Amino acid sequence: MPDPDSDPRTLRTARTLPYTATAIYGAFASPQQLAAWWGPEGFSNSFEVFEFTAGGRWQFVMHGPDGTDYANECVFAALEPARRVVIRHTCAPLFTLTVELQAETAAAGATRITWEQAFDDAATAEAVRAVCEPANEQNLDRLARVLAGAPAR
Numbered sequence: 001m002p003d004p005d006s007d008p009r010t011l012r013t014a015r016t017l018p019y020t021a022t023a024i025y026g027a028f029a030s031p032q033q034l035a036a037w038w039g040p041e042g043f044s045n046s047f048e049v050f051e052f053t054a055g056g057r058w059q060f061v062m063h064g065p066d067g068t069d070y071a072n073e074c075v076f077a078a079l080e081p082a083r084r085v086v087i088r089h090t091c092a093p094l095f096t097l098t099v100e101l102q103a104e105t106a107a108a109g110a111t112r113i114t115w116e117q118a119f120d121d122a123a124t125a126e127a128v129r130a131v132c133e134p135a136n137e138q139n140l141d142r143l144a145r146v147l148a149g150a151p152a153r
Contacts, residue, residue: 007118008122008125008126009118009119009120009121009122009124009125010116010117010118010119010125011116011117011119011125011129011132011133011136012114012115012116012117013114013115013133013136013137013140014112014113014114014115015112015113015140016104016107016110016111016112016113017110017111017113017140017143017144017147018107018109018110019109019110019111019144019147020082020103020109020111021082021083021101021102021103021111022081022082023147024082024101024111024113024143024147025081025082025083025085025101027143027146027147028052028085028099029052031047031050031052033146034047034050035047035060036142036146036151036152037139037142037143037145037146037152038060038062038139038142039062039135039138039139039142040134040135040138040139041065041138041141041142041153042064042065042153043062043063043064043065044062044063045060045061045062045063046060046061046063047059047060048060048061051076052076052079053076053079054076054077054078054079055075055076055077056075056076057073057074057075057076058072058073058074058075058076058087059071059072059073059074060072071091072089072091073089073090073091074087074088074089074090075087075088075090077096082101083100083101083102084098084099084100084101085097085098085099086098086099087099093119093120093124093127093128094119094120094124095117095118095119095120095124095125096117096118097115097116097117097118098114098115098116098118099113099114099115099116100113100114100116101113102114113140115136115139115140117132117136
C-alpha cells in the first residue's frame with residue numbers, strides 16, 4: 001500500500017485530544033454522540049441503520065445547513081475498542097476512513113487521533129480535497145466539543 005503521506009488518494013489529519021482513547025472510541029460507538037459530532041460545522045445527522053460491529057452497516061442522512069440532504073451508506077470494516085475504527089463508505093465518493101487512537105505518553109489521559117481518508121482513486125480525492133480537508137478538521141473540532149460536554153454546533 002502506498003505511503004499515505006505521499007499517496008494522492010489519501011487525505012490525512014492528526015491531533016492530540018485531551019480525552020482517553022476509550023472516550024473517543026465511545027463517541028463512535030454511541031449513535032447519540034456520533035450523530036451530534038459527525039460531519040462539518042453546521043451539519044446534523046439522522047441515522048437509519050447503525051450496527052456498530054465489524055461488518056455492520058451504517059446508513060444515515062447528513063443534513064446541510066442550507067437544507068440539502070446527503071444520503072450516506074457505510075460499513076464498519078474493522079473495530080478495535082480504544083484503538084481503531086475503519087469505515088468503508090460504500091456510496092459515491094468511495095473511500096475508506098481509518099481512525100487510529102494512541103494514548104499520549106507525555107500527557108496523561110490524552111490521545112493522538114489519526115484520521116486517514118483513502119479514496120479509491122486520485123481524481124476523486126483531488127476533486128473533493130478542498131471540501132474534505134477542512135471538513136475533516138471540523139469533524140475533530142466537533143468531536144472535541146461533544147467530549148467536553150458542549151454542543152457540537
